[in-house]
Amino acid sequence: MEAEEFVEVCELNGLKFSREKISLFEEYVKLLKEFNQRINLISRKETDIWGRHILHCILPLFKVEIESGKLILDLGTGGGLPGIPWAILNETSHFVLLDGTKKKIDALAQIIKELNLKNAVAVWGRAEEISKDENYRAKFDYVICRSVAELKKLVKWSIDFLNPANFHKNFLDKIGEKHYLHSGCLIAFKGGDVRNEIESAIKTKLVSNVEVIDLNFKGEEKVNLEDKKVVLLKLTTKQV
């Protein structure tokens, strides 16, 4: 898939971008390719960056709307996925892109600078440790996460990052085809059968509600993205 097809598929699914945003995506793909020659940000065997990375990252936004003006943590961001595409599309929210690998974070900080993205910052550290730091603990409205760990672990890490003021309130409103997701949630990209992972995550007693959204979309024949899902988990510290 190339940039034009990516834009076409997004439009088919109701997301229309300004020329400025398309240029930002193009610049990001260019920088990802450049940095990837030196640091493994994404698999070097992957030839379809537009389809299998950029489009995949924004598929949830075809179906799920989040609140605007929020603080969002991308846990295990690697080269900025999904954090950078989400930051380009959600200008009113601020994104902290966290990863435990220093050289990835150094590259990502450079990418953010070159893109001149004002609503994203790269932070180096392990989730287990950074979640105890008072600058990050209990501060976030959403945690987003792609290809990092099993749900149970993600829930245990995320609970310390999320702002407890958002726990145990509304979860998801469905209006027609669209879902409106309230704050206080972990948004995890997954594939395949997620039932066992969800069961284990629920056993932590930190999950008050779960919804699995299939990431099917118009134009899916153009890209090899089978059986992708996003799991939405409302977290809580109260006994469930």
Ligand SMILES: C[S@@+](CC[C@H](N)C(=O)[O-])C[C@H]1O[C@@H](n2cnc3c(N)ncnc32)[C@H](O)[C@@H]1O
């Ligand atoms: C498979 S990569 C996925 C990167 C990116 N989310 C993507 O979709 O391309 C997993 C990333 O999670 C990071 N990671 C794994 N465990 C972590 C932890 N406990 N704290 C912070 N980062 C972690 C790794 O350093 C790695 O960059």
